[in-house]
Each structure stands twice: as structure tokens, then as C-alpha cells.
Amino acid sequence: MNRYVEMMERMPVPENQAERLKARVLAAEPEKKRRAYRPRSFAKNVLLAAVLVVLLAATAGTAAELVPWDAFFTERFSAGAADSPAAEDVFQNVDVTSVCGDVTLTVRQALGDEKTLYLLLDYQLPENVDMEMVRTVWEDRKGPVGNVELYSGTVKWTDIEGMGSWEASCALAGKNLPFSGSVETVDFDADSRTLTMLVTCAFSDKVSLGKPMTVLAWEPSVKWEGERVDLADHAAVVTFRPSYEARAKEGQKRKDGVTYTVELTPLSIKVENAGDREADLYTMWQLRQKIVLVYQDGTEAPIRDFSPTGSGGRGTSGDRHYESCKLLLKKLVDTAQVRAVRVGDLEIPIS
Amino acid sequence: MTAEELFEKTYTAYGPALYRFCRMQMGSNADTEDVLQEVFCKRLYRAPEFETAEQERRWLFRVAVNQCRDELRRKHRTDAALTNDLPAPAEADLGLWELVRTLPENQRTVIHLHYAEGWTVEEIAKILGTTVPAVKMRLKRGREALQREWEADR
Numbered sequence: 001m002n003r004y005v006e007m008m009e010r011m012p013v014p015e016n017q018a019e020r021l022k023a024r025v026l027a028a029e030p031e032k033k034r035r036a037y038r039p040r041s042f043a044k045n046v047l048l049a050a051v052l053v054v055l056l057a058a059t060a061g062t063a064a065e066l067v068p069w070d071a072f073f074t075e076r077f078s079a080g081a082a083d084s085p086a087a088e089d090v091f092q093n094v095d096v097t098s099v100c101g102d103v104t105l106t107v108r109q110a111l112g113d114e115k116t117l118y119l120l121l122d123y124q125l126p127e128n129v130d131m132e133m134v135r136t137v138w139e140d141r142k143g144p145v146g147n148v149e150l151y152s153g154t155v156k157w158t159d160i161e162g163m164g165s166w167e168a169s170c171a172l173a174g175k176n177l178p179f180s181g182s183v184e185t186v187d188f189d190a191d192s193r194t195l196t197m198l199v200t201c202a203f204s205d206k207v208s209l210g211k212p213m214t215v216l217a218w219e220p221s222v223k224w225e226g227e228r229v230d231l232a233d234h235a236a237v238v239t240f241r242p243s244y245e246a247r248a249k250e251g252q253k254r255k256d257g258v259t260y261t262v263e264l265t266p267l268s269i270k271v272e273n274a275g276d277r278e279a280d281l282y283t284m285w286q287l288r289q290k291i292v293l294v295y296q297d298g299t300e301a302p303i304r305d306f307s308p309t310g311s312g313g314r315g316t317s318g319d320r321h322y323e324s325c326k327l328l329l330k331k332l333v334d335t336a337q338v339r340a341v342r343v344g345d346l347e348i349p350i351s
Numbered sequence: 352m353t354a355e356e357l358f359e360k361t362y363t364a365y366g367p368a369l370y371r372f373c374r375m376q377m378g379s380n381a382d383t384e385d386v387l388q389e390v391f392c393k394r395l396y397r398a399p400e401f402e403t404a405e406q407e408r409r410w411l412f413r414v415a416v417n418q419c420r421d422e423l424r425r426k427h428r429t430d431a432a433l434t435n436d437l438p439a440p441a442e443a444d445l446g447l448w449e450l451v452r453t454l455p456e457n458q459r460t461v462i463h464l465h466y467a468e469g470w471t472v473e474e475i476a477k478i479l480g481t482t483v484p485a486v487k488m489r490l491k492r493g494r495e496a497l498q499r500e501w502e503a504d505r
Binding site: 001003005013017018021022025028129130131132190191344 | 480
């Protein structure tokens with residue numbers, strides 16, 4: 001193999017390569033699709049906040065254009081969502097990192113309101129993980145698979161250090177925030193050993209804004225040669241304080257023995273009808289077809305205009321039957337402009 | 352340090368070595384410089400802080416490995432043909448060059464990192480994010496393939 005070494009040593013570098021490369025590299029804009037996480041110093045945060053205040057004050061009419069949604073959010077929601085009037089109320093540039101042993105978690109950004117939360121979560125894998133295996137699974141679009149739980153309040157790494165996910169969940173039982181949703185791995189960077197996950201949460205109950213929230217990340221895993229392989233051997237946590245301000249507007253009305261309840265936020269809508277007789281109720285699919293937003297100026301928009309996804313629920317409570325439709329919206333609703341929700345021919349004022 | 356200063360510092364320290372690695376992987380000078388552009392862009396705009404020069408060197412080669420793989424996958428390159436863009440290996444080296452280029456990418460990667468760059472099997476495993484046995488196997492197979500082909504040509 002000496003010959004190989006000698007061959008490589010003899011290989012000349014092209015003339016002017018350095019100058020050529022320098023010109024190309026300096027001219028190349030940093031990749032904008034995925035913003036690399038870099039912890040900012042407090043001084044830089046203060047300066048950035050000051051610059052944003054000045055810019056926002058100077059361009060009040062176009063403030064929404066300055067909301068820097070991550071590319072994954074702009075891909076997930078419709079074009080122009082980041083520029084809509086509600087965009088600023090739901091957005092939070094979180095940038096909080098938690099080092100949990102050999103795993104590092106970063107909440108990059110959040111879009112949220114009292115009933116809904118989307119999180120961009122970076123999960124840096126331990127150094128001993130086989131990156132080629134992860135890369136192969138990622139490129140085959142078969143994973144990695146992740147899972148998270150959410151808790152109210154602060155949980156430190158030392159509170160669960162060394163615990164597996166089941167053990168940590170048990171230890172934190174009672175503080176969890178129930179939600180339905182999903183965790184999707186949306187990116188993998190082998191260089192930094194980082195998985196980026198998009199966490200989607202539709203909360204059962206309204207979440208208190210402004211209070212700390214903890215994300216418990218389970219060990220991500222892949223299916224490899226027929227077996228499930230965990231990419232870490234312990235759970236990890238990161239706590240952040242939601243600062244988004246979007247709240248729900250609610251309304252309720254009764255007609256023909258059926259009570260209709262509405263909850264509307266910029267990111268979601270829930271409509272429930274409840275009554276003594278199941279036959280009197282709209283099914284969740286019928287509700288979905290009948291929901292219309294009524295604006296302050298009298299105009300209306302069917303909920304399908306907001307690209308809804310979701311499902312609903314049905315059941316009984318005592319002797320009352322209920323059926324509901326819960327939808328996540330891909331076009332943001334400017335709830336300040338909505339005065340009522342119409343279900344069929346019944347208009348339900350909301351506030 | 353400005354971006355220009357960082358580029359010059361990084362290229363002076365690692366540019367030629369990165370070029371040789373990428374050239375061995377990509378085959379053509381044009382593709383090599385495309386890959387190098389991405390590597391240096393990542394160094395300037397997306398790299399973490401490095402505590403030591405050796406850490407930086409390993410990071411750069413890890414990025415180069417991944418970038419070459421991405422580019423090869425994108426171009427579906429499987430042949431080892433040289434193009435006409437100069438400079439090429441010296442004429443006396445062409446036979447060996449072509450032999451190396453016929454190896455699977457993962458074998459010629461470990462061959463180069465071990466023999467041309469002087470990394471140990473353990474260090475290569477860390478750079479590639481794989482296991483020591485995997486690196487040893489690829490080295491063994493790469494050496495055997497080169498030896499077999501080299502002897503067959505004679």
C-alpha cells in the first residue's frame with residue numbers, strides 16, 4: 001500500500017483551485033432551508049430583540065412578514081401562512097437546549113395556541129450510534145421513529161437521569177398534558193448526528209399559556225435487519241416556556257334539544273354536538289361539512305378552505321350522547337376577525 | 352475572523368488533503384470541486400466549535416465522506432473512468448488509480464483514510480460513525496481486491 005500513499009502524495013492540486021473555491025464559497029449563501037442551531041449569547045439575544053422591536057415599530061403594517069418560520073413549518077402549512085395576520089400570535093422562536101448525558105435535545109421553534117402545538121425538535125444522537133445504519137433507514141424513508149410526551153412544569157435531566165422512557169413516564173405521571181398527535185422525523189443530518197422531529201399535538205384541554213412545558217423524548221429507534229434498535233439508552237427532557245399568545249374563542253348554543261359547543265383557535269377548531277338522542281346528532285363527518293366561519297364583516301368561509309385534517313370523537317356522558325369534530329388547520333385563522341361559527345343553519349357566536 | 356480568513360486558514364491546513372480524497376471518490380475534477388465547495392460552505396457557515404485541530408480535521412473528512420456519497424448517489428456513478436480534465440494522477444500511477452476507483456465506495460474510503468491520511472481503524476470508525484469491525488472488514492476486503500487485481504494484471 002506504499003504505492004497508494006506515494007500516488008496520493010504525487011497527485012497535484014489543480015492550479016488556482018484555492019482562489020476558485022474561495023470565490024464560490026464566499027459567494028454561496030448559507031443554506032436557508034434548514035437553519036443550523038447555534039446557541040446565541042444573551043447579549044446577542046438582547047441585540048436581536050432590540051433590532052426586531054425597531055423593525056416591527058417601523059413596519060407595523062407588514063409585521064407578519066418578519067415572522068421567521070422555519071422551512072419545515074412553511075412546508076407543512078400553506079404558502080403564505082407565515083405572512084398571515086395570525087402568524088405572529090402562534091409563533092415562538094424557542095432555541096432552548098438540554099444536554100441529557102450523551103443526548104442533546106433542542107426545541108427549535110414552536111407554533112402554538114391554547115389547544116394546539118407544533119414543535120420542531122432536534123435530537124442529537126449519541127456518538128456511538130451507527131450513522132450508516134441511521135442514514136440507510138432515513139434514505140429508505142422507514143424511520144427513525146420517535147415519540148414524545150408533554151408535561152406541565154419544569155423537569156430537569158437530573159430528575160430522570162439514567163431512566164428509560166417507561167420509567168421516566170411513571171416517575172412523571174400526573175403532570176402530563178394529554179394530547180393526540182404525531183411525531184414525525186423530518187430531517188436527518190449525519191454530520192451533526194441530529195434527527196429533526198416535527199411534533200404535532202392537539203390537546204384535550206386548554207393549556208395554560210406562559211407556564212413552563214417539558215418535552216420528554218423517548219429513545220428514537222429504527223428497524224434494522226428485522227429487529228428494533230434503540231438509538232439511545234435513556235429518555236431525555238427539555239423544558240421551555242411557551243410565549244405564544246393565541247387563545248381560543250368559544251361559544252355554545254342550543255337548538256332542538258342539541259347543544260352545540262365551539263372552540264376556535266388560529267390553528268384548530270373543535271365542534272361538538274350533544275343531546276339525549278344519538279339520532280339527533282350530526283356525525284363528525286357531517287359536522288366537518290357544515291362548519292363555516294362567519295367574519296365580523298359578514299362574509300363567510302367554509303372550514304374546508306383552511307385545509308383541515310383530523311377526526312373527532314363520540315361517546316356518552318351519563319345519559320347524554322355526543323359527537324365531535326376536531327380539526328387541525330393548515331391555513332391560520334385570524335380569530336379576531338371571526339364573530340361566529342355556523343353549523344348548518346345555526347350560527348353560534350364566539351368570544 | 353472573517354469568512355475569507357477562515358476559508359484561507361482551513362484550505363491551507365486541509366485543502367489539498369480533502370481534494371485528494373474527494374478526487375479519488377468522484378473521479379472528475381469538476382465533481383470534486385463541487386463537493387469541496389459544499390464541504391467548505393459547511394465549514395464556514397454550519398460548523399460547530401472545535402476544541403482541537405484534530406477534531407476539526409476529523410469533522411471535515413466526515414463531511415467530505417457524506418458529501419461524496421450524496422453526490423455519487425445523485426449522479427448514479429458506478430464507473431471509474433477518468434475524464435479529460437487535468438490534472439490527473441501521474442501516468443505511472445494510472446493503473447493503480449483505476450484499480451482503486453473500481454473498489455466499492457466504502458472500501459476505497461477506509462483505504463484512503465487509513466493509508467493516505469494515517470488514521471487508525473478506531474479513528475476511522477469514529478469519523479464514519481460505524482464500528483471498528485466494520486472498518487477492519489472493509490480494509491481487509493479492499494486490500495485483498497487490490498492485491499488480486501494487481502496480481503491478475505501482471
